[in-house]
Amino acid sequence: MSFDDTGAAVSGLQADIRLRRGEFELDVSLSVEAGETAALLGPNGAGKSTIVAAIAGLLPLDGGVVRLAGRVLDEPAASVFVPPERRRIGVVFQDQVLFRHLNSLDNVAFGLVAQGMRRAEARTQAQAWLDAMDLGDLGHRRPRALSGGQRQRVALARALACQPDLLLADEPLGSLDVTARNRLRRNLASHLSSGRNGGSSAAASSLPGNGEMPRLLITHDPADAFVLADRVHILEDGRLTQAGTPDELRRAPATSYAADLSGLNLVRGTAREGEITVTDDGDTPASGAGRRSVVVLHAADRSLFGPVLATIHPRAIALHRERPSGSPRNVWRTTAEAVEPLGDITRVLLGSPLPLTADITPGAAHELLIRPGTSLWVSVKATEVELAPDGRD
Amino acid sequence: MGDRRRGNRGAAVGLVAALALLPVVALQLAAGCTSAGDGDRMPSGGDESSGDLHVLVAASLLPVAEVLAGDFELLHPSVEVQIAGAGSSALREQVLAGAPADVLIPADPGHLDAIRDEIGLADAPVVVARNSLVLAVPAGNDAGVTSLADLARPELLIGLCAPEVPCGALARQGLARAGIEPVPDTDEPNVRALSTKLSAGELDAAIVYATDAAPNANGGSRDRTIVSLGWTAGTAPQASYAAAVLSDAPNPAAATAFVAFLRTDAARRAFADLGFVVP
């Protein structure tokens, strides 16, 4: 296959990117191991798109080096620059950027034909990719006649069909509405992880060699990063401020931006009349291993039925020594697993039955005498549990 | 002044005007309206020659017409002469379409017949000048052209006016009389375009008006780029320029005075200076 199997060090991506665009200066070093899914998480204007362009070869570096699968792709000091068409990097663009004059099948076959495959054979392979994406019967449709989620899957298939050495996904969910976003996030997760855990899509894993391919996901949405990535790099104002597993970032965010992002609680469950039954099946980020407890959350939004993704902001979680009286609908008893002072807030990681992150003031933490193992009551107002439909079937 | 300069663009502008006016003519004919209305036609002053005088002339007359207009204005300070030039048939179309005009001087008197029939002329047309056709070559005469017979040499680049325009029709008649069958490489739609190609050396020989090859052509300010060899076979064909006052001229007094002025010695001298033959 395309990747070098002498080891992870050469088949992964090593990028040391130095770029100056006007006033903006980018200086970033990151690497993605073979088989790893990394996320580059940062606010708008942090330089994410510039990094995509630099790695893909759409923007030459001013300094540094980009190395992929043992090849140097860009190194100004050595006067090396490999143009994008010879980099073997599959890019899933923001807003998909599908060729609107071609149908889905030919969009997916485009790269194969460009690389010299005969048209008929390319179409056969493209059809297999569409099948793997559950788009098997939409091959004749032009992008305009597809839904946002379908377009996104065609874009993913198009990028993967060439068996690239790296998959670069720039805000792959950015242009979708909440429903499609959540559904596709699940779908993407299964494709990005296929080869690691066997994959939820048998067809996808039967397609050639994407298991060891490094994947870099660029996003401003912590939900994407924390659900999809093994390792998250946080980019702020042209610099990487922190990198680590989602769990590491939660425990010790280095900046207030990281603290804000990494503390966001994402809970999957099944909604019915505003009651969300949460079964912790290991999908939730930072969940401890092996728990199978059940919690029922109450949300103000009673309109949704079926799979939902509930979001709870860490500052919306109140902690108490005694069982609180009054209005909060969601009250349960738990234990503090970790307490991290983060400057003007103190982060408390809560344990069973529902692992959540709560941010409270240092004063409150002191008053409650919270230490790891401290028994606590948790209360969350129903209005603070935000719901979005989840794409789980 | 500006008007006269604009007139210099000649025939092409005339065509545009004529094409643009065609539908207007058609509509007027369709409506049974054969001439423009008679209102506001009277000159404002009581003086017999004052106000604006609109003179439409054949394109080949433009240089001399400017000189003549200046001379006329010296004699009649209260008259402002507006000269416009175009191909003769374009002139006819403009007048028929209702363009304001007092005096009309086309290169072919035949055009005046149509106007007499449709609009009317105040007096019989008066021939004010004639223009002989000549065999002309570019300066240098690289092709060694000596006589009209050379117009039948296929290896030379020969230009004539199109048979549809006066200089082309007259040239063909003259050549037929001399028993010469020309092999033109282009039938230029007007004599001005023909002399442009000739003076640029893009033709070896052409038949143009004597005025186009005269020493004073182009105001005499430039080097002579066209050389006349005369008409080498008998009498040269001639175009005649006849002036006529339109019966519905807005300024009939000044118009009549202008036509009379064209017959004076001063005017005849001006014509002769530029190569015209005066009657």
Add this chain to the structure above:
Amino acid sequence: MTDASTATSESGDSAARRAPRDLPPWPVAVLAAVGVVLFALPVVGLAARTPWTGLWTHLSSRFVVDAAVLSVVSSVAAAAFAAAVGVPLAWVLARVQFRGRSVVRALVTLPMVLPPVVGGAALLFALGRRGVVGGPLHDATGLLLPYSIWGVILANAFVATPLVILTVEGALRNLDRRYEAAAATLGASRLRTLWKVTLPMIGPALGVAVVVAWARALGEFGATVTFAGNLGGRTQTLPLAVFVALESDRDAAVAISLVLVALSLGLLIALRDRWWPSR
């Protein structure tokens, strides 16, 4: 289920409301009507003036048939040339930053502001027998562009190509560069990207550009007559035929104009749905 029912009710709504929403506000309607009248009136005028009874005699004459054939051949060739040269030039102007780009752009748009006659004369001075380039070319090879169909095509292309360049450059600038970036990341060479992505994506604009260029070439007069001359069967296109016919036979001129109008209207209407996106 929910999705499907929502979609149905939405489309039902829009169908019910389409009629009032598609009615223009009255000032728009009035001005649009003025526009239609402005362009329809000349056609009406031409039709009203057309000698319908003798039409076939006029149109089947050798002179008209020759001109029509030459016009179609040379205008199609000029449009092909305009596309072949104009698209690459537009690409360079839109995509390559270089010193003097604005000078080049100004240069290629010059034929649009230059009076065509002047453009033709400039071509003559450059490529004619005595031209800066044409002179040495003629001396070395005997090749002569004026007075030939190649001259007609070149003159037509000279005025038509800028239309392709400007239209295509605009379309290229409006095209999201990421489509080309996407093609590159999929391994497509730059030429393949141009051919398989860029050109198809600007297809409608390119189509419009070529059709407009063709129409411009079909009606071209000034540059053609000045550069290529006018000789029936060799360089006389329909507009030139109209021009000379206008000098002698107005009926013939109107009849030929009608051929031009019919040719261009016919093609533009036929291509309407193909090139102009219907949405």
